[in-house]
Structures are given as structure tokens and as C-alpha cells.
Amino acid sequence: MGEVGVGLFNRDMIRSMKERWHDGGIGVIYVRFQSGNAAAETALQLWESGEIRLFWRQRLECDYFYLFYRQHKDEPIVTLTERAAERLLSRLTKALTKGKPEEINDGDYDVHIGIAAAYPSVLGRSSETVFFRMMLEAMEQSAYHVSLHANSKETNVETVRDPARPAMRQAAAADDSRMQEHSLRLKDKTVRIGALAVPFPIFPPRARVSEVAYLFDTNAKAQGAVIVDQGRPIGILMKEKLHQMLAGQFGLPLYWNRPVEKIMNNQPLIVDEQLPVEQVSQLAMSRDFSQLYDVVLITKDGQMAGAASIRSILECMTALRTEAARGANPLTGLPGNEEIQLELRRKIAIGKPFAVIYADLDYFKWYNDCFGFGLGDELIRYLAELLRRELDQMGCESDFVGHIGGDDFITVTCAACAEKLCQALIVKFDSGIKAFYGGVEVTTIRDRHGHIVEQEGVTLSLSLMIWDGEVPVTPEYISKFAAKLKKQAKARKGSVYVMDQITGMHLGEERK
Known part of the structure; x- marks a missing residue:
């Protein structure tokens, strides 16, 4: 194994990723276990030393991230990363079984391992964004879980491999208590960044650099300080950046007594508390390399309200994606009924015109019966x-x-493009469905009653409803309205769409 780099979101890491990227992608292994687990730490070190494709690593308290690359003759990056994870699992299992059960507390030896990989085909995004998404995915996918229990007379090691099970990590004491203090309302579609705001050390612009340095020296958990002028954040100074400046040959005499405003980052990422977390994460990952791990400053009415670390944003995104995955349809990964109802209520609450398209396959039962x-x-x-x-x-x-x-879908889109969208869907569906017949020319089918019908296979029925944003409406009414249009569409032959507008007249008719 060659020299392994360390650090996250710095120039060296991004350069190393780009150098290895085109050989077939990058893989990441995420590992988490509680501090003080000496057996796991030793196994991890031994495993690292034997991994020839490992090129980057970073530890964040109880979290470990390892990056892997492949060469031209190697197996695919996903397989390579999976095999590395399996070797790690084997080492951990052996290390944990050597312990004495009476010396083990329940939960002390819980170890989670997650993996993810990305390929060159996604290079439309920046390299740092790719890695950020890989970290999220690896944390979510708890592919392996090793647990050593003390409540058994014999050492008991469980090994679970379940890629569908999210890695719901336990919080790490004080740093993660903020996740319990703030209600993220995960069942809402949007979580605001204000939910992640925590107090952060602040200094006036004329404060001396020595004062900030003293704060960092006496408070190990302080990541940085915000420079605030009349309640408004104007800059930030991260601990690592200050230490780098002071460590230089003339660092102390140059900076020690200077006002902090002279050396602060005067272009920090400042966002309003109402901005969605997902949007903030995208803004954070688009920053310059030197600022990628700086905290995000949060304001309320322009005044300093707190800050959020990249770690807290990453954890929130992981929780949101995990929650969304729980409610998603397992076949397609699309949001299910609960999210659909939330989306409709959200659109109605905005009060602007929108369109709803219900999509349904005709003669799908016949297709299942004939083709499996x-x-x-x-x-x-x-x-x-x-x-x-x-x-x-x-x-x-x-x-x-x-x-x-089943074969029922819903889309919510803007009213202006809805009809053209329906037309395009029908054209694309009719041209693509033929490939599902395996070369068989279909001229007749059997309907659900067993009757032979002249029909060239499966067709698509679309029910298009347009709401003007003014007439009172509910998700339940939209469903009833769609059911009526669906009957009209299915009564016609071939792939069709039926369009209508939700107006006061329709609602009046419904009340009669």
C-alpha cells in the first residue's frame, strides 16, 4: 500500500480523486464504532495496512471514511470496495471474538460498515459534490453490522448484511445533542436550515487575534468563531485556519495583536433560517476548496441566529433521505402515498396554479398473465x-x-407545460412498449373478464387536471376528480390523455 492521504474536502484530496477517477470510479467505506473500542481500532489499523487500493482516509471522532480506487485490470470499483469491506468485517469479527465476555458492556462493540461508489459518468457534478453524495450513501447503507453482546455466557458475534437497511447512527454525546434539541419535522417535505442552528462563539471586528486563539486553546470543541458587527455576521475564522497562520515562521509577531477582521474570511456562507437544508448543502459543497469544511452561518431577519457544521447538515440529509426511503415504493423508489398527500397539500397551500397527471397502464393484468x-x-x-x-x-x-x-402513478407539475408533457409521454411510451413483447407481434389481448379484444398490447391512460390556484380544493377532491377522468380515458382506445380544469362549477356539482 502506498502513502495514504488524510483530510476531507481539501485540495490534496480533490486532486487525488481526480488523478484516480478515470480508471473506473472511486469507492468509499464508512465505519463507525464507539470510542474506547480498542479491539476494533487495532483491527482497523491492521486492515488499513493491507489494502493496496486505499488512497485516502479521515477520522471524525467515531466516524471513519476510507477512499479506494481501481486500476485498469482490476475488478469493478463496487466489487473492489465490497471485497475490502468483507476483509474488514473478517478482521473485526476475529478481533472481537478474542475478547472476554465478562469485560464487555452491551453496545461497546457495535460496529457499522457502509459502502458506496461513484463512476466517471457522474462527472457532470464537481468532484467534491460527488464525494459528498458518496459519504451520504455510505452512511445510509449499513451493509454490515457486527455486534458483540455481554448478556450471553459465551461471546456472540452477529453479522448482518442488508444493503437496504439504513445506517441510523447513534449521536456522539454533546456534539450531536442538537439533533435531539431541534424538531426537524422529518415528515414534512422541507426541513429549514434554522432547525440546525446552534450557538457559536462571536467576536467584534476589532477583537484581537490573541483573544480568539485563547478561546480555541481553552475550548477543545470550538471549531471557529464568527465575527459580528451590530448583530450581523460579517466574517468567520476557523480554528484550523488560525493555527496554520500562527504556525508559520513569523505567524505570532505578524498576527497576534492584529484585529481579527484583518485575517477573517470575509466571504462566509450566510443563509437565512428559512432556506431548505438540501439547498444549503448544495451551496456549501459548491464553495472553494479552502472553505468546504467551514461552518454555515444562519441569520434571522439579517441578525446572527447560529451556525451549522457540515457534519450536522450531512446527518440531517442522511436522516431525511432515510425517512424518504421508508415511505418510498420499494419497486421504483418513488415517494408513496404519504409523500404524495403532503406534496398536494403543500402545492395547494402555496396558492399558485399547478397541474396533476395521473398515469395508469391499460391491460397490465393481461401483460402479467402472458409475460410473467x-x-x-x-x-x-x-x-x-x-x-x-x-x-x-x-x-x-x-x-x-x-x-x-401497482401501475398507478401521479405527477405534479406546472400548468403551462402539462398538456405538452402528456403528449410527449404518450409518444415515448408507445415507441418504447414494443420492446417488452420480446419480438412478438400483439394484435389481440384478453381483458380482465377473459374476453378477446382487438388491441395492440398495453397502452397508457393519462388524467390531466389543472387547478387555477383560487378555487378551494383538497387532495381528496383531486383524487375523486382524477377517478372520473380515468374512466373517460380508459373508455377510449389506445394511449390517450383526458384533460379538464378544476373550477367552482365542478365543486358546486360535487356538493349536489
């Missing part, structure tokens, strides 16, 4: 991907796709 449930699942995935792709190309930024269940 496996291909039936593939057909449902095809429709899900078609909806996503066409919305990306023709829709708006805030569009939504949900999977109601």
Missing part, C-alpha cells in the same frame, strides 16, 4: 423512469413524481 410478474415489474419501472425523464426535460424545478401503487 418479473417483466411486469420491469414495465412498471419503465413507466416510472419515463415519467422522471420527461419531467426533467419538459417540467419545472419543483415537479414531483409519486408511485401510488
Whole structure:
């Protein structure tokens, strides 16, 4: 194994990633165990020394991140990373079984390992953004779990390999208590960055550098200090940056008695407390290399309200994605009924016009009976991907796709592009469905009653509803309205869409 770099989001790491990227991607292994687990720490060190494709590592208290690369003749990066994780698991298992059960406390030897990989095809995003997403995925995917229990007379090691199980990490004492203090309302679609705001040391612009240095020396957990002028944040000074400046040959005489405003970063990332966490994470990861790990400053009405570390943002994003995955349809990964209802209520509350498209496959039961449930699942995935792709190309930024269940889907999009979207979906679906017949020419099918019908296979029915943003409406009414349009669409032959507007007249008719 060659020299292994350390650090996160710095120039050296990004350069090392880019140098190895084009050989087939980068893999990451995430490891977590409680501090004081000497057996696991020793096993980890021994494992590191034997991994020839390991090129970067970083420890954040109880969290460890390892980056791997591949060479041209190596196996795929996913396989390479999985095998490295399996070797680590083997070492951990052997190390933990050597311990004495009577000396072990429950939970002390819980170890979680997660893996993720990214390929050159995603290089449309910046390298640092790719790595940030890989970290999130590795933390979510608790692919392996080793647990040594003390409540057994014999040493008991459990090994679980379950890629679908999220790695819900336990908080690390004081630094993570903020996650319990603030209600993130994970069931809401949007979590605001203000929920992550925690108090942060502040100094006036004319404070001496020596005062800030004293704070860092006497408070090990202080990551940095915010420079505030009349309640408004104007800069930031991170501990690592200050130590680097003072460590230079003339660092102390140059900076020690200078005002902190002279050496602070005067362009920190400052966001309003109402900004969504996901948007803040994107802004944070688009910063210059030298600022990627700086805290994010949060304001309320322009005044300093607190700060959020990259770690807290990453943890929040992990929790949000895990929560979303729980409610997602397992076949397509799209949001399920709970998220669909939340999205409709959110759109209605905004009070601006929008369109709802319900998509449904005709004669899907016939297809399942003739070609099998496996291909039936593939057909449902095809429709899900078609909806996503066409919305990306023709829709708006805030569009939504949900999977109601079976072959029923819903999309929420802007009213202006909805009809053209329906037309494009029908054209693309009819041209792509033929591949699902395996070369068989379909001219007749059997309906759900067993009757033979002249029909060239599965078709797509779309129910398009447009709301003007003014007439009172509820998600329940939208569902009823869609059911009526669905019957009209299915009564027509071929792939079609039926369009109508939700108006006061419709609501009046409903009340009669």
C-alpha cells in the first residue's frame, strides 16, 4: 500500500480523486464504532495496512471514511470496495471474538460498515459534490453490522448484511445533542436550515487575534468563531485556519495583536433560517476548496441566529433521505402515498396554479398473465423512469413524481407545460412498449373478464387536471376528480390523455 492521504474536502484530496477517477470510479467505506473500542481500532489499523487500493482516509471522532480506487485490470470499483469491506468485517469479527465476555458492556462493540461508489459518468457534478453524495450513501447503507453482546455466557458475534437497511447512527454525546434539541419535522417535505442552528462563539471586528486563539486553546470543541458587527455576521475564522497562520515562521509577531477582521474570511456562507437544508448543502459543497469544511452561518431577519457544521447538515440529509426511503415504493423508489398527500397539500397551500397527471397502464393484468410478474415489474419501472425523464426535460424545478401503487402513478407539475408533457409521454411510451413483447407481434389481448379484444398490447391512460390556484380544493377532491377522468380515458382506445380544469362549477356539482 502506498502513502495514504488524510483530510476531507481539501485540495490534496480533490486532486487525488481526480488523478484516480478515470480508471473506473472511486469507492468509499464508512465505519463507525464507539470510542474506547480498542479491539476494533487495532483491527482497523491492521486492515488499513493491507489494502493496496486505499488512497485516502479521515477520522471524525467515531466516524471513519476510507477512499479506494481501481486500476485498469482490476475488478469493478463496487466489487473492489465490497471485497475490502468483507476483509474488514473478517478482521473485526476475529478481533472481537478474542475478547472476554465478562469485560464487555452491551453496545461497546457495535460496529457499522457502509459502502458506496461513484463512476466517471457522474462527472457532470464537481468532484467534491460527488464525494459528498458518496459519504451520504455510505452512511445510509449499513451493509454490515457486527455486534458483540455481554448478556450471553459465551461471546456472540452477529453479522448482518442488508444493503437496504439504513445506517441510523447513534449521536456522539454533546456534539450531536442538537439533533435531539431541534424538531426537524422529518415528515414534512422541507426541513429549514434554522432547525440546525446552534450557538457559536462571536467576536467584534476589532477583537484581537490573541483573544480568539485563547478561546480555541481553552475550548477543545470550538471549531471557529464568527465575527459580528451590530448583530450581523460579517466574517468567520476557523480554528484550523488560525493555527496554520500562527504556525508559520513569523505567524505570532505578524498576527497576534492584529484585529481579527484583518485575517477573517470575509466571504462566509450566510443563509437565512428559512432556506431548505438540501439547498444549503448544495451551496456549501459548491464553495472553494479552502472553505468546504467551514461552518454555515444562519441569520434571522439579517441578525446572527447560529451556525451549522457540515457534519450536522450531512446527518440531517442522511436522516431525511432515510425517512424518504421508508415511505418510498420499494419497486421504483418513488415517494408513496404519504409523500404524495403532503406534496398536494403543500402545492395547494402555496396558492399558485399547478397541474396533476395521473398515469395508469391499460391491460397490465393481461401483460402479467402472458409475460410473467418479473417483466411486469420491469414495465412498471419503465413507466416510472419515463415519467422522471420527461419531467426533467419538459417540467419545472419543483415537479414531483409519486408511485401510488401497482401501475398507478401521479405527477405534479406546472400548468403551462402539462398538456405538452402528456403528449410527449404518450409518444415515448408507445415507441418504447414494443420492446417488452420480446419480438412478438400483439394484435389481440384478453381483458380482465377473459374476453378477446382487438388491441395492440398495453397502452397508457393519462388524467390531466389543472387547478387555477383560487378555487378551494383538497387532495381528496383531486383524487375523486382524477377517478372520473380515468374512466373517460380508459373508455377510449389506445394511449390517450383526458384533460379538464378544476373550477367552482365542478365543486358546486360535487356538493349536489
